Each structure stands twice: as C-alpha cells, then as structure tokens.
Amino acid sequence: MSSMLGRAYRRSCSVLSRYQSISTLFQPPSDPQSTDKQQVHVSGFQFLSKNAHGFSSVSNKRLNFSCGSSLINTRVSFSTLAAVEPSTSDGLTVDAIVAKQWAILDESEGDWKSHASAIAQSIRLIKKRLQWEKLKVRLEMLSIQMEKPDLWDDPVLAGKISREHGSLMGKMKQVNGLEQELIDHIDMIKLAHEEDDPDLESESVKALLRMRQSVKEKELEALLAGEHDSCSCYIEVQAGAGGTESMDWAGMVMQMYKMWAQRHGYGVTIVDEMCGEIAGIKRATLRVDGEYAYGYAKAEVGAHRLVRISPFDSAKRRHTSFAAVAVTPILGDGSHHVQINESDLRIERYRSGGAGGQHANVTDSAVRITHIPTGITAACQNERSQHQNKASAMAVLQSRLDQREMARQAQINAHYTQSLTDNSWGNQIRSYVLHPYRMVKDLRTNFEVSDPDSVLEGEIDDFILSFLTNSMDKENEA
Amino acid sequence: MASSSTLKNESSSSTEEMNLSTLARATSLSTGLALRTLHRSITCKPISCSSTLYSLTSINPKTPLFLRSPDFTATLSDFQKWQNWAKTLALSVNSSFKDSDNGPDSEILLRELSWLIEDALENPQSLSTGSQVEVLRLRADLGDLYTLWKQRIEIRRPFQYIVGCEHWRDLVLSVEEGVLIPRPETELIIDLVCDVINQNVDLKGGLWVDLGTGSAAIAIGIGRILGDTGRVIATDLSPIAVQVAEFNVKRGVYLGENRRPWAVQLIRAVSGDSVTCEHDAVVEPAKISGEGDNSKDGSKDDELKVSCLYPTFQLKYFDKDKIAVKQGSWFDPLTEFQGQVAGIVSNPPYIPSGHINGLQAEVGRHEPILALDGGENGMSELLHLCNGAAFMLKPGGFFAFETNGEDQCRFLVDHMESVYRNSFYDLRIVPDFAGIRRFVTGNRT
Numbered sequence A: 001m002s003s004m005l006g007r008a009y010r011r012s013c014s015v016l017s018r019y020q021s022i023s024t025l026f027q028p029p030s031d032p033q034s035t036d037k038q039q040v041h042v043s044g045f046q047f048l049s050k051n052a053h054g055f056s057s058v059s060n061k062r063l064n065f066s067c068g069s070s071l072i073n074t075r076v077s078f079s080t081l082a083a084v085e086p087s088t089s090d091g092l093t094v095d096a097i098v099a100k101q102w103a104i105l106d107e108s109e110g111d112w113k114s115h116a117s118a119i120a121q122s123i124r125l126i127k128k129r130l131q132w133e134k135l136k137v138r139l140e141m142l143s144i145q146m147e148k149p150d151l152w153d154d155p156v157l158a159g160k161i162s163r164e165h166g167s168l169m170g171k172m173k174q175v176n177g178l179e180q181e182l183i184d185h186i187d188m189i190k191l192a193h194e195e196d197d198p199d200l201e202s203e204s205v206k207a208l209l210r211m212r213q214s215v216k217e218k219e220l221e222a223l224l225a226g227e228h229d230s231c232s233c234y235i236e237v238q239a240g241a242g243g244t245e246s247m248d249w250a251g252m253v254m255q256m257y258k259m260w261a262q263r264h265g266y267g268v269t270i271v272d273e274m275c276g277e278i279a280g281i282k283r284a285t286l287r288v289d290g291e292y293a294y295g296y297a298k299a300e301v302g303a304h305r306l307v308r309i310s311p312f313d314s315a316k317r318r319h320t321s322f323a324a325v326a327v328t329p330i331l332g333d334g335s336h337h338v339q340i341n342e343s344d345l346r347i348e349r350y351r352s353g354g355a356g357g358q359h360a361n362v363t364d365s366a367v368r369i370t371h372i373p374t375g376i377t378a379a380c381q382n383e384r385s386q387h388q389n390k391a392s393a394m395a396v397l398q399s400r401l402d403q404r405e406m407a408r409q410a411q412i413n414a415h416y417t418q419s420l421t422d423n424s425w426g427n428q429i430r431s432y433v434l435h436p437y438r439m440v441k442d443l444r445t446n447f448e449v450s451d452p453d454s455v456l457e458g459e460i461d462d463f464i465l466s467f468l469t470n471s472m473d474k475e476n477e478a
Numbered sequence B: 001m002a003s004s005s006t007l008k009n010e011s012s013s014s015t016e017e018m019n020l021s022t023l024a025r026a027t028s029l030s031t032g033l034a035l036r037t038l039h040r041s042i043t044c045k046p047i048s049c050s051s052t053l054y055s056l057t058s059i060n061p062k063t064p065l066f067l068r069s070p071d072f073t074a075t076l077s078d079f080q081k082w083q084n085w086a087k088t089l090a091l092s093v094n095s096s097f098k099d100s101d102n103g104p105d106s107e108i109l110l111r112e113l114s115w116l117i118e119d120a121l122e123n124p125q126s127l128s129t130g131s132q133v134e135v136l137r138l139r140a141d142l143g144d145l146y147t148l149w150k151q152r153i154e155i156r157r158p159f160q161y162i163v164g165c166e167h168w169r170d171l172v173l174s175v176e177e178g179v180l181i182p183r184p185e186t187e188l189i190i191d192l193v194c195d196v197i198n199q200n201v202d203l204k205g206g207l208w209v210d211l212g213t214g215s216a217a218i219a220i221g222i223g224r225i226l227g228d229t230g231r232v233i234a235t236d237l238s239p240i241a242v243q244v245a246e247f248n249v250k251r252g253v254y255l256g257e258n259r260r261p262w263a264v265q266l267i268r269a270v271s272g273d274s275v276t277c278e279h280d281a282v283v284e285p286a287k288i289s290g291e292g293d294n295s296k297d298g299s300k301d302d303e304l305k306v307s308c309l310y311p312t313f314q315l316k317y318f319d320k321d322k323i324a325v326k327q328g329s330w331f332d333p334l335t336e337f338q339g340q341v342a343g344i345v346s347n348p349p350y351i352p353s354g355h356i357n358g359l360q361a362e363v364g365r366h367e368p369i370l371a372l373d374g375g376e377n378g379m380s381e382l383l384h385l386c387n388g389a390a391f392m393l394k395p396g397g398f399f400a401f402e403t404n405g406e407d408q409c410r411f412l413v414d415h416m417e418s419v420y421r422n423s424f425y426d427l428r429i430v431p432d433f434a435g436i437r438r439f440v441t442g443n444r445t
C-alpha cells in the first residue's frame, strides 16, 4: 500500500465506512454508475430519518420474519449498518460457516448445512478474486475524492473517478448482498424449524439451493472483475520468424480466435490483415465485439508454439513455429487514457499507385495512421470506404495508445498492476504439438488436452478459465 | 426533385428482372467502344437515349443489392459451389490486370467477393458461424450471381456496379452504369468543407452548390454537416446522374458506428413507426416510411433506430429538403443565385482527352465518359468553374475543386492569381492521402 493510500485509509476509516454502507444501501439498484456525491448526502439523510423512527435492528428483524421475505431489503440496510459483518440471530457469520467446514455434499442431497457451506465457500472465493481488501481501500480512497468540493473542476477526471467508484461500489454491494442473503436463509430455516413449520422449512431450503446454484455463476463472473474486462477488444496475431511455416501457423491461430469468438456470439471483424505470400498471414488484427471479450482474451497474450511435420517441407521434417498474440481493450468513449491530437498524426493511403482520382476504380482504400510522437501505427484495409478504414484504424490506434498508457500507469501505481495485461510478446504460454504425439499444453497452468483439432477450432475456454483461475488465485495469495 | 411515383415500385420483382435481362444483353454487346459511344450519345442528345440500355435503369434507379428483399434461395452446397467457382476465377487473375492497367489483383478481387456475398446473403453470418443451415436466403438468384461475377472478371465490370452501391465515407450510395462511382480521394472534400464551416457560422448556414454531382456523394456529405438554414443544390448535365442523385438524396442511408446494415428492427425516431423482421434480415428503409412517404409527415432527418446483432447503430434518412438536384450545365440552373452562394464544390471531369484510351478497364470501358473527359489538357471544365466561382460566390464564400494532380493545381492557382487578381484570397493546394496534390481551395474576396 502506498503511503498516500495508507494515510487516506487511516483518516477515513471510521467516518467513511459508515458513509459507504449508507450510500451502498440506498443507492437505486438499477444504476450503479451514478454515485455522485449528492446522492451520498441524500441517502445519508434518508438513513437518518429512517433511523429516527427508532427501530432497533433486532426488532426490525423480528418484524421481518413475521412478514415474510418482502422486507428483507430494508433489514439488510440496517443490519449492514449496525454491524459491518452480517450474522444470524444466533451469531453465525459467513466466515464462521466456512470455519465450521460442514461437509459439502451433492446438490441433490437436501442438507441445508451442505448448501450453506458451499455458498460460504463461493462467497469467500469471490471476495478473493475481487481482491476484497484492496477493493475496500481503493473504494475508500475514491470516496474521499468524491467528497472533494473541487472534484468537478476537472470533469474528465471526475467522470473517471465517479465511474470507478460506482463500479466498485456495485461489486461491494453485490457481495454484501450475497452474505446477507445467506444469513437470512439460514435464519429463516432455523425459525421455521423452531416454529415447527415444515412447509416453510423446505421452501427455505429450496431457496438456499437456488442460491447455491446462482452463486456458482458469480464465481466465474468474479474472475472477470478487472477494470476493462467487460470491454470489447482487438486480438493481434503476428507470425514469428521462419517464413511460410510460421505464417501458416499464425493464420491457424487467427482462425482459432475467430471461431472462438463466433462460438461466444461475439461480433468478429478482421480490421487489418497482411497475408503471407504462400500461406497464412504475416500479421492480422481481429476486432472482437461483445461483453467480456477482453476479460477472456487477455489470457491469450504471449507466444504460441507449434510442433508438426511441415506441409511446406518436401523432406517432411518436423518444424517448430511461433505466433505472437497481443490483446488490447477497446475502452468506451470518455474512458480513454490518451487524448489523440490530430496534428500528431500522419495519415497515408497505402497500396495505391498511379494517378488515382478519376483515373482509377478502386475498392481498396487502405489507410495507415502513424502517431508521430510514439511511432505507433495502425492500419485498416477491410472496410468498404476510406473514411471507415480511417475510423477503424483510428480506433485501433486509440486502443494501442490507451494500452501503452495503462501499462505506464500500472508501473507507477503499484496497486494497479495487472500482470495479465503485460504485453510481453516474448514469453511462451502454450504449446501445440501435432507430431510425434498430439497434445496442447498451457505452460503457465500445465492444463492440457489431447485433442489439438478441437482447440484449433476455437475450444479454448478451458485454457482461458484455468489460467484466469490460476493467476487470480495465485495473485491474491500475496 | 422527381415525383414520388418514380420511387414507388422500383423494388418490384418485374423491374428487377428487366434490369437483369437488360444487363445480360449489355454484357453480350459491350465492347469498350460500344459503351463509350453510348455515353457520348447521352451527352449529345439526352432525349434520344430512351432506346438505349440505360434508359430503363434511369427511369428507376436500381435498389442496391443489399437492400433488396431476400426472395431467392439456394442450398448451402450449391452456394458453396458458386463460391468456390468464383474464388477460382478470382485467383486465376493473379496480377494480370494489375500489370496491364493497374487494375485489381486476386487479393482485392477476393475481398470484393466476400463483400458481394455479404450483400447478397440475407444472413451473411450464417456462413461463418458454422450453424449448419441447409438453405440460404439470397437477395439475387444464384444464376445471376454467376453472371455478375463473370462480368466482374471477364469484362471488368466495376464491383460497385455489380452490387449497385458504393460505400463512401459513412454513406451507402446507389450507383449504376451512367454514373461515376465516387472515389475515395473525393471524401476529403467533405473534411475540407467541415473545417471551413466550423470556423464560419455564416457559411455553415448558407447555400452550397455541388456541380456535376453524379451520385450526389459530395452534396449529401455536405448537406449532413450544414447548419439548420444551410442547403445544397446539386447539378448535373447527365439525366441518369440526376435520377440517381435524387434517389440517393431521398432514399440513401448511412451507417453509424462503423457497422454493416444487418438489422432486426427499424424504428423511426420521430413517428415511432417500426418494422421488425426475422433474424437479421435487412428491412428496406422505404417500407418503414409507408406508402408515398415523400411528403407525408415532412419530418426532418427522421432517425431510424436499428437493433441488430451488434451494438445498436443507426440508419438515417437524409434531410431531403436540404438538398435539391437540378439538371443542367454547370451554373446554368443557378443564375438566380448569382453572388449569393456560400460555397462551391466540384469534382468535374479532369482527365485529358488523350489519356482516355489508356484508362483502367473498369473506368474506361464502363464509366460514363461525360464524367471523365476534361478536354485536351483536362482543364476545360475546371477553368469554367473558376470563372463561375468569381461571379457566383458571395464575399467570403469558399470553393474547393478536385483536380488531376499537381500540374492542374498549379495551373488553377496561377490562373486565379493572374486573371482574377484580388478576387480570391487564401488560395491553397491540398494533397490527398496518397500524397498527390489533389485539391485547390480558396475564398472569394
């Protein structure tokens, strides 16, 4: 933790954590983005006026039980406030449930303790994946910034802060909600048991089971909780040294991602492609549009190695080829890290020869843009008008510049380091062997499958998930 | 503007068939020479052209392929057979066109083929997603697709005439034989105008003219960036160009957010009328606006919201009242606006007559000579336009002309500086993206 953060943390701890929980609770659930400070104030007052009615959280809880579940939300508010950690009427917390190590049985066996234990484990995993402690610190820091009266003097920064604040707040709220939900279910089951109401009891156990299933999905979502994970992205594939053999391999890798993206229902567009003379590609940029495209695809960054008998070698020798993969997120408007200056750009039409203009009928209007200060370039030739090619190339350029800037900031802000997005093309991440045996193995996780064909047809989710799980869980152990 | 009746029935299948059969006839007839004479005859006597190939299409500009209704079907295997045949044909070209007249090579032809497929299939995604559909719905008969691709390779018929449209900036413009296919270089004229009107509110709200408008590309491009009171008059001598320009002004669409026009639902923002269709078929924008919509609600720039597989994008109608198309030679239809024009833009014919014979086949054999031939040194029309600019523009008014390159640019600037000394200021020569000095711009004193 940086010293600045530390100070902020100490200064704000007591006051802020109260504030936060208040605003968390009263925020309209539909819009996690709009947490501006006004709302925080208003909700604070709301809280006061409600509290002034004099319910104690205990009496409120009682009330709840007799009225069924419709009031659960109100009660969540109070109890989260009163004690940060939700607990059952007899003092059981989520951590305590984990500690009890109740056996986790199959879902079909209706033991509530097994369900509760499974859910508690999941919640713990989700918190771990969300980097819970770091998230809390960050959120407090953001909340302090949101309170500053001069916040909106810099609307761009303010927008960024309030967006991130909103999104972290949303996560915090979601997890708190899960904890509370678990506790409520347990309370309900116990109460039903005490009052000898078997219908209510079995109903409540069923509800618990449903929660067990839904929380499992949330585990997966928590893997993709990075700031830009939900973005669309570009996947760039480049052939390594070795001529046609490597270009062919790069083409296969490209195809693999295309099919993977299509399986996911993502929109896929080839933005820029430079074909090999004989086969495959020298390089290509694929645009993948859809939720979490970046979150998944970032797991593919690195060098991919192929071992096979080369179809291009008449002597039928075994060859090893490499293809490098880079992935950059496409940030939404307003969240760019770099403002591109028109005057810093050199825009060229390429592959054009001759007099042009009325002399030529062309369907090729390839455009290359160079960002002169950084030397970073982006090209596009697959759109049907020059204007669109230029727009596409600009978007690629923006994404590359954003990525570069994020990497730079990541080095400055230690707490923001995302080793995953490191675009080091050098490190080999996966090996695809077609000869003398058949296997695909991830060198980071040791996850392997023995059917390279299915992998090359885009079935790479298992590799991605095992890597994300692995690296997330490793990273958070520190 | 054309009466609404010219627009009503253009997508009826009988018209479509007619076009295709005429087209087939044209194919068998067309040597470069025959076509060129044809265009000449239009130039000389526009009225007598009713018996020519283009008269039919000129009465009803064709709906671009991608907007036609998917009334045809083909089995996946038949379609793939066509696709493989077309691929082989494209590959057989290699670099022979390129070597002979700087025409397209196989790589470019293959990309065109993928765009043709994109336009011809109701659901272009179905091919790539591997969802094993047995029967594909097409916007043209498979047999016609054979004919069309053969024309592309064997007689070098331009790709844009084959699919009936050209993507230009973010517009999709209908084009057909008899109208010049707008060039990518010309897109920059809109950027030049954009820079100027952003600095000058007066020009932004004024009257602009696009001389020799062709498909109306420039006119529409400018019409979309002008202010509320701004308007554009587009003129052309060619009756076909005038028809197509009007069609594009009234019916043209533009793409937002860099997406292809695969739509599920179209909603008019103002009236709220909507049409939903299965899957990601394209709804013809006309269908949504009801019968003879031309004057129905007079709504401006009514926005069509489109939901589709991709993030929402929009197809928009242009504000049709903003752009008027008039037939006539250069400034002739504009005499009443002498001294009042805020901006003049033009991409007039500028190829020296002597170069016409050696042009790339797609251009020389298929595009109208009226749109290309600029007289002995290619400057006849440009000089005429310069002279016109001097008396048509109001003080402070702006002009931008496209030229053949550096020599013509220099010549024009010299001419203006010597003959019209003190009439213009801020004369500039602006290069295109290929680095060729392409445009001359300036302001009226």
Ligand SMILES: C[S@@+](CC[C@H](N)C(=O)[O-])C[C@H]1O[C@@H](n2cnc3c(N)ncnc32)[C@H](O)[C@@H]1O
Residues within 6 Å of the ligand: A358, B180, B181, B182, B183, B186, B211, B212, B213, B214, B215, B216, B217, B218, B235, B236, B237, B238, B241, B328, B329, B330, B346, B347, B348, B349, B350, B370, B371, B372
């Ligand atoms: C090079 S094309 C440009 C078309 C369109 N502006 C574009 O950029 O795509 C030249 C246009 O000028 C028109 N034209 C030729 N002579 C003309 C004349 N005397 N008066 C008006 N238009 C003329 C042609 O019909 C043709 O449409």
